[in-house]
Amino acid sequence: MRASRWPLIGTRYLGMSVFALFTVFPFLWALSVGLSADPSGIWHFPGAFIPTDPGLGWFNRVFAEMPFFTYVGNSLILSALTVAGVLALTIPCGYALAQMEFPGRRLLFGAILLTLTLPSEVAILPNFVTISRLGLVDSYVGAVLPNLASAFGVFLMKQSFEQLPAEVIDAARVDGAGEWRVLWRVAVPLNLPAVGTLAIFTLVTAWNDYLWPAVVFYTRTKLPISVGVFNDLTGPFAVSTSLVMAAVVMAVVPVIIGFAFTQRLFLAPQALPARA
Numbered sequence: 001m002r003a004s005r006w007p008l009i010g011t012r013y014l015g016m017s018v019f020a021l022f023t024v025f026p027f028l029w030a031l032s033v034g035l036s037a038d039p040s041g042i043w044h045f046p047g048a049f050i051p052t053d054p055g056l057g058w059f060n061r062v063f064a065e066m067p068f069f070t071y072v073g074n075s076l077i078l079s080a081l082t083v084a085g086v087l088a089l090t091i092p093c094g095y096a097l098a099q100m101e102f103p104g105r106r107l108l109f110g111a112i113l114l115t116l117t118l119p120s121e122v123a124i125l126p127n128f129v130t131i132s133r134l135g136l137v138d139s140y141v142g143a144v145l146p147n148l149a150s151a152f153g154v155f156l157m158k159q160s161f162e163q164l165p166a167e168v169i170d171a172a173r174v175d176g177a178g179e180w181r182v183l184w185r186v187a188v189p190l191n192l193p194a195v196g197t198l199a200i201f202t203l204v205t206a207w208n209d210y211l212w213p214a215v216v217f218y219t220r221t222k223l224p225i226s227v228g229v230f231n232d233l234t235g236p237f238a239v240s241t242s243l244v245m246a247a248v249v250m251a252v253v254p255v256i257i258g259f260a261f262t263q264r265l266f267l268a269p270q271a272l273p274a275r276a
Contacts, residue, residue, distance in 0.1 A: 035055065036054065037052060042242065062247045066228065070221055078213070082147050082202060083202045085147075086148055087153075087202075089153075090150055091195065099164075113151065116155070121211070123146065124211065127146040161191060164190050169186065172186045204255055207226070207255050232247075
């Protein structure tokens with residue numbers, strides 16, 4: 001019986017290995033190019049994946065030729081504000097749609113899902129007009145505010161809250177806990193894996209967001225890393241692919257570090273909390 005399972009297990013691991021290879025392919029190539037002192041062979045396959053005379057020269061030039069830490073700091077601020085705002089809005093909204101009865105609940109949830117079918121570019125013009133009228137152009141608030149309405153976040157929270165044991169929610173209500181206390185003392189602790197997943201997805205999306213920050217910001221010192229690196233590509237970076245790849249690798253590293261420290265949130269098993 002065990003011997004018959006080896007082909008299936010081997011096939012699964014082979015599939016995951018191939019998928020992982022395709023996933024990390026761009027990053028490995030960018031890292032190799034950024035480490036190569038001689039850029040002449042960066043377009044040769046598979047030699048481009050082996051750094052030529054490896055060193056940190058291109059990475060040092062990134063610090064010298066662009067305000068890298070300023071861009072990273074701006075991205076950290078925007079990402080942190082976006083994650084906090086999305087969680088603060090989507091968690092109560094998802095809980096209400098999943099655990100509370102009120103007129104028009106299904107209609108409201110359907111309207112939220114419909115927004116997922118619209119491309120994000122459709123909202124650029126109305127959002128910019130709104131932000132302009134509010135006087136929030138070229139500000140962190142103006143860059144974050146339109147991204148707080150996360151239909152995907154509401155959907156994820158609603159579906160995860162619906163999987164919670166009804167007996168636990170009802171027991172907390174019988175004990176006299178209000179809905180807000182049930183939400184934060186019972187539902188959220190039980191739902192930490194889904195909350196962590198949403199936080200990580202939101203962090204990656206906010207960190208990599210280019211179009212809206214490029215529209216709303218015009219001061220260079222306020223640009224996030226995604227926009228700042230691209231804008232600088234038209235200047236000193238335009239003549240050096242190795243310099244571009246070094247900047248790209250450094251822009252990705254903070255996201256990898258953040259994922260490494262937060263992955264336990266959505267991999268952790270659920271556990272029943274204490275009575276509310």
